[in-house]
Every structure is written in structure tokens, then in C-alpha cells.
Amino acid sequence: MSQTRADQHSRRADALVIFGITGDLAAKMTFRALYRLEEHDRLRCPVYGVGRQDWSNEELVRRARAALDQGGLPVDEAVFDRLARRLHYHGGDLADPATYRRLAEELQGRTTPVFYLEVPPSLFATVVQGLHQAGLTEGARVVVEKPFGHDLASARALAAELHRYLDERQLLRIDHFLGKEPVLDLQYLRFANAVFEPLWNRSHVAAVQLTLAEDFGVEGRGGFYDLVGALRDVVQNHLLQVLALVAMEPPVGAGPDAVQDKKLEVFRAMPPAEPARAVRGQYQGYRDVEGVAKDSTTETFVALRLAVDNWRWSGVPFLIRAGKKMTMRCTEVRVIFRRPPRLAFLDEPARPEPSQVVVRIDPDPGVRLVLLAKGHDRGVRRVHLDLSFAEQLGVPPEPYERLLHDALEGDASLFSRQDLVEETWRIVQPLLDSPPPLEPYEPGSMGPRGADELVRGLPPWHEPWLEPTSGGAG
DSSP: OOHHHHHHHTSOOSEEEEETTTSHHIIIIIHHHHHHHHHTTOOOSOEEEEESSOOOHHHHHHHHHHHHHHTTOOOOHHHHHHHHHHEEEEEOOTTOHHHHHHHHHHTTTOOSEEEEEOSOGGGHHHHHHHHHHTTOOTTOEEEEESOOOSSHHHHHHHHHHHHTTSOGGGEEEEOGGGGOHHHHHHHHHHHSOTTTGGGSSTTTEEEEEEEEEOSOOOTTOHHHHTTTHHIIIIIIIIIHHHHHHHHOOOOOSSSTHHHHHHHHHHHHTSOOOOGGGEEEEEETTGGGSTTSOTTOOOOSEEEEEEOOOSTTTTTOOEEEEEESSBSOOEEEEEEEEOOOOOOGGGTOOSOOOOOEEEEEEESSOEEEEEEEEEOTTSSEEEEEEEEEHHHHHOOOOOHHHHHHHHHHHTOOTTSBOHHHHHHHHHHHHHHHHSOOOEEEEOTTBSSOTHHHHHTTTSOOOOOOOOSOSOOEEO
């Protein structure tokens, strides 16, 4: 690609077009993100919503206001009035070329539009082809929502369809997890603090645990979830991306590919997941949910033991667990260091517990450092030092607010590249081809018993950190 075209793909957008503006994602996330961008003076172009419903501009504005009110976001009338003046509605059938011809007329004079596809993946190629035939893809960027395929073959097929009309640098694959502030803080925690980086390797780390626990089920979306399952829903994308941030080498340079290249190195160093080192579970009562097949074998829980076979991490187990209807709602990264030897000189009869670093992604993002100290009885006690990101750093941008702003500004750093997508599918593909047996588990538990067997001989699963971020004994 020429430097001119590369520069074009990183220029600030002069129009935002949202396909699927009448859908649930827009109501729950997109209008909120647009309002927050307007509130912080970061939205600088008109916004066109495309949908099949017969709406007017006034109806789009009314729906946007209703979505904000239902989401509980306090609305400043002056801010909303500015946003309302940016909103335009464009109705039409996505399979009809006339829809795109009319859109091209509305966008006449715009040279760097961003097209955000909030539509099912089955419609991605239809929309992109329509944009291309209307002459709208030159200089444009296209944002697509996950899932990016349902296995390795389909991910490659989807990319091939889109690459018929778009260069890879024009495609922005959005994963809202990558816009979460504590996920981004992993990079700063590691590389901006010399106290951590020298210890962040196989010589000092015994295991890394990633937990994504949800205390709710799939009610209201059973039909969708039963076709997906926990592995595809949160592991192949969200948690493997977080794992890469934990394990990667320091990025080189400051361009959008700097972090992506280092994440790719991690994935390429990971052998495919082994079904013998994985556990699948389904909470009792899942098959009674509307939309779920009565004989469903879809997992609502998955636990994996993975490896990163490079110099830094050889021999260190990376343990992932994710599930629904669990004891609590919490997402965290836990780095468990090696145990120190017996502290005979301190009258400590047993080997002490290892130190840990915990990064809580949700709820109340923060960092916990688990240490040992002398108790009042002269014995060793575990204590923790906690930091709340919100208390110390202020309220961060929300994930969709951040990612939508980056798409408009031409910053692709937080979007998934095709080679990374293919590598993550390669890693989990054996579990799709030969899924482990399904184990039932009680709602309100931390998953099936097999998850504990998975870590036998390793540091056991730790209860996620849920206490408020105020330092004290742990």
C-alpha cells in the first residue's frame, strides 16, 4: 500500500454511518457512546443512521433520547441538542442497491467516512458490497462487530469476502473488551513499573489465572447463546486478547501495529488447546430457558489450561475459566508468583503463601497486591494493598466511547487484526472439533468439579477479589 493510502486510512473521519441504528446494540451502547463523545467535545462529524424501519430524523432523535433515559445516563439538554443536530436517518433495504445510491448522494463531498456495521455477520458482505458498488469504500473505514466467524475456516472465509472490496487496514474489528480501561492498564502496569517487569517471567511466576464469572444466565437471549457457547462468546476473543497483553514482550515503536505484533507473537507461541486439558460445563436449568434446545450440548462454562512456549513463559500454566450462573460477577487477571522457601528464621513452620498481583477488570476496576506480613501473634499473615482506578485516576471513557472515538480518529491500535483473529481460532479449534464431555453444575457455584481437577498439582483457583478497594488484611 502506498504511503498516501496508508495516511488516508488514519485521517479523521468526516462522517459516521451506523448500519443497524434501530437495533438493540444502538439502544444500549451506541447512543450512549455518541452522547458521551459529544459531551466531551470529541464528536466532530455528522452521524447517519441506516435501518429498515420507516423513521424520520425526528424519530431517530426521539429514540436516541429514550435510549439515554432508559440507560440512566444524566442528560444535559445543551449537549443533547448538539448531538440531535448531527443525527440523520436513512431508511432502506440493505440488499437493495438503491439504498446505497441514496446514501452516496447524502455523503457527497465526504472523503473519509466511517461505516459502523451493527448488523449480523451474515450481512457484512452484503453491506460492504453495496458500499463498494456505490463508490463509497474508497478512503472509508468499516467497523464490524464480533463474532468474526464461528471457527477458523469461517473466519478466513469472512475475511476473504470482505477483502474483495476492502484493504485490511480499512477493516476495524471491534471487541469492546479491548476498550476497557483496566485491560489497557495491563500494559502500563507491566512496562511502566520497573518493580514488576523483572519478575514477570517463568523464573518468578508460578501460574496466571484469568476468570470471567457472571452471576446471571442467558434468559432473554437463549436462542442466540445456544448457537455460540462460552468458548466462542468470551474465550476465543476477550480472554485470549487479555492473555496476550499479560504475556507479550514490550512493543517496539508507537504505531498502531506495535502492540498487535507483540500479541501475535504470543499467539504463535501457543500450542492448540488440548481437549484433555479443558472442561466444559452447563448450569442446571439451562435447557429450560426459552430458545435453548431441550437436548442442548452448549457449554455455559469452560475452563482451559494453556501454554505459551517461549523463553519468557515456558512451563508456566495459563488458566482460563469463564461461566454463567456462577457465585458472583467478576472479571480479573491474577498473576501468582512462586512460593518463597520456609521462613525458619521467622518461626514460620510451613512454606508461606505466594505473593500475587490481581488486576480486576469488572466490577470496580483496580489492582491488588497480595503480600505477607507479621501478624500480631508473630505469625505470618496475608495482607493486601488495593488501588481503585476510579478513585485515583478519575472516571475513564466507556469502552464503546473509546473505540468509536478511535475509529473516527483513524487509530486502529485497539481493534483486532485478521492474523490475530485466525491465531485465536487456531488455538481453540481442537475444542470445537473434539469438545470435552459436558459436566452439569449448580447455579450459584463456581462451575463443575472438573475445573478443580484441571488445576491439580498447580496453584488452585482463587476466589475472585470482590471486596471494596480499601487496603487491609486479606
